[in-house]
Amino acid sequence: MMAVVRIWLPAAIALAGVVLIIVGDETTAAMGVLLLGVALLVVLANLFVRLSLSSEREREEEERNRERGVWPDEP
Numbered sequence: 001m002m003a004v005v006r007i008w009l010p011a012a013i014a015l016a017g018v019v020l021i022i023v024g025d026e027t028t029a030a031m032g033v034l035l036l037g038v039a040l041l042v043v044l045a046n047l048f049v050r051l052s053l054s055s056e057r058e059r060e061e062e063e064r065n066r067e068r069g070v071w072p073d074e075p
Contacts (some may be wrong), residue, residue, distance in 0.1 A: 014039035
């Protein structure tokens with residue numbers, strides 16, 4: 001399910017934008033450019049969510065290590 005949101009949704013939006021740019025008149029081409037921007041925003045939003053989740057996992061792992069008495073700077 002996540003692959004659909006991360007890969008296929010922005011790809012479908014970008015494809016629709018490219019089709020509008022190729023097929024349409026000036027106004028429709030402008031809507032196509034807008035859709036390309038939206039696809040980029042979806043990719044960036046997914047990237048930020050993934051970075052946030054990985055950072056949260058790292059913090060939880062560090063907290064568990066500290067509870068066990070393992071400090072990050074000790075060998």
